[in-house]
Amino acid sequence: MLGQERTVLPLLATDVFGLDSYTAALTYILAFGLAKAFTNYLAGTWSERYGRKPVLVAGWLVAVPVPMLLIWAPDWWIVVGANVLLGISQGLTWSTTVIMKIDLVGPSRRGLAMGLNESAGYLALAVTALITGEIAANAGLRPEPFLVGIAYAALGLGLSTLAVRETRGHADHEASTQAQTGDQPSDLTDRQVFTQTSFREPALSSASQAGLVNNLNDGLAWGLFPVLFISAGLSLGPTGLLVALYPAVWGLGQLASGALSDRWGRKHLITAGMLVQAAALAAIAATDTLTAWALASIALGAGTAMVYPTLLASIGDVAHPSWRARAVGVYRLWRDLGFAVGALLTGVLADAFGIREAIWAIAGLTAGSGLLVAVRMYETHPRQGRQ
Template sequence: MTRTATAPRLGIRANLAQFSLLVAVNGLVGGVLGQERTVLPLLAERTFHLTGYTFLLTYVLAFGVTKAATNYFAGSWSDRFGRKPVLLAGWLVAIPIPLMLIWAPSWGWVVAANVLLGVNQGLTWSTTVIMKIDLAGPARRGLAMGLNEAAGYIAVAVTAMATGYLAAHFGLRPAPFLLGAAYVAMGLGLTGLAVRETHAHARLEATRHTARPDGRHDHLHAELTNRQVFGHTSLREPALSAASQAGMVNNLNDGLAWGLFPILFATAGLSVSRIGILAAVYPAVWGLGQLITGPLSDRWGRKHLITAGMLVQAAALALVALAGSFGAWVVAAVLLGAGTALVYPTLLAVIGDVAHPVWRARAVGVYRLWRDGGFAVGAVLAGVVADLWGVRAAVWVVAVLTAASGIVVAIRMYETHPKRH
């Protein structure tokens, strides 16, 4: 007796087992990223004796450029080859990363490891986003993205704190990166053995796709070419392009937090363990907050949450620049995490709202190209400004850019939620 494939159904509840598995897989993806948050800036300064913030931030630049480019290809490849093969490829790329960080004899090895990390994160995180949008269907995209991003960034936070503890007690190498190696092994095993393909769910949704009543999306046809998808997501379509610039600025300030905050805190005399706590608080609030903000965007709509989130982030960055104590920086980290939580899953939900299911994976790839390009822009901008005028000046510049991005969203984006426009 031959086994027949189960017909795909849309909805989180209808696909709860696979959806939950993909949440866990994305937690492991976040853990691979989190192994670097606390340790790498300190490794640059104390082991490799790097001077000059621009040179120190080369690893953030390498990560941002490769992740941004890989995001774009992950979207088109997942349509061409299927979601699961792309996810599996991302885990295979991750295998040498912890080993390179453990044994790196020079900073060039660290930069090379971050090139591989960018490819890993682009393939795995993009694909888990696409797969959850496939499974969830149109009704609960905000909730789906909130759960996805929460899993990833809670794992970043937990791993940042854990690696800070390991580094304080056992040294900067190898203990913190052994945790990353365990994440890679688990992610590869779960993906190979248990994750199932979701492309059929997107095709099913395409057959049920209905036009927006106000006719706003009538020019966005199912048969768009790759070039047209890139143009609409980057510039032409107001909501998609506003989301892309907001995503870029959001990750610009995340790149600043990743690369320069530990150095700022260290120069203020904080211990490694306290730096680890600060490195964890921001992504922890970001991660947990998305469990609230994702579903909230399904009830209240997308636009105003994004605008508010960018302005809260700007205020948090201003507080980082002004403060000089552990307590004040904890408050700033909480605010920065809360602002990012308002923005992060909601921007992905906007892409899912506007893009047709046939080219949605490619739109996600283009959006994530711009969003994660913010790491590279942030690394260069923050590094140059910090070298010229100091770390606090770099934080002020990024705070102003973040506030301006929120104003652009308020002016250019329209409400995209199907029940709120």
């Protein structure tokens, strides 16, 4: 559902709706990020209160009108409204699949489970970005590229309703068998969970800020990379390939990085991944050829793969099972606020200084985030211990 927008929507903003301001053109990412971030928080709370499956099915129901709105939209604000619905849908569905997989696996395989979950999502995003880019190159920006989204919504709703089973009982069982510790008590209120995950607990809060910066990068890539590549003279076909390459490597890489974090630990993989992302962004800002951009996109995908499932696994390591779903919701609140912050910050910077200068600035911010993890975060994996 998200992949259908990656190649087409930035070009729709400029070519169809005539938006000449980067800040205005990126409003759909801002709307998506805000809606998804706050729905993530609610998804964690609701999945503990009502169960995982009802929240998942509700998320797919919200997704159904999105591709039709994108096809029909006579005004840019309809596109923005469709992305509010998409953000709500993503917050409910993706948060719940993360929580369900954490329910189903023990601590020794938590990284692997997160790698599988995130890999499935981002490989689908990459394939769809490539497909819709090819469709747009041959049939135009609307309506054909968004027809695949209608099929995805039907499949997601059908599978979630008919095939998925409730997993909350697994978390309840784990909570009943896990002894309460002084560091992570089992009886936290919603406010205490938010404070612990956001600010107080070193590993949880370090993961939250790194997640925000990681998705800030993704908001930048989503909104500005297609415009940069087209402005440099690339056609829609190569642009779609570049746009798909980054999430494809991201998706495939998570199959390995999630499992490696179970073996090597979380902290150093997160630190290294943030620094690799910073270097890749700097390379995209500094170069202007298809080959150089392709190599940098591969590096950006690899760095993101090192970070993405590992951050989620670290939340699962630290949070007590009785409030783990809420902690995942708070973490994903901060992480997906990165889309909104990225859209707003990079749009303002690009309007004021240019696209390349905006990318340089975000590269520096990403490097700083990685160094903060290196200084503040401790190792969370049970077999590695605190380091």
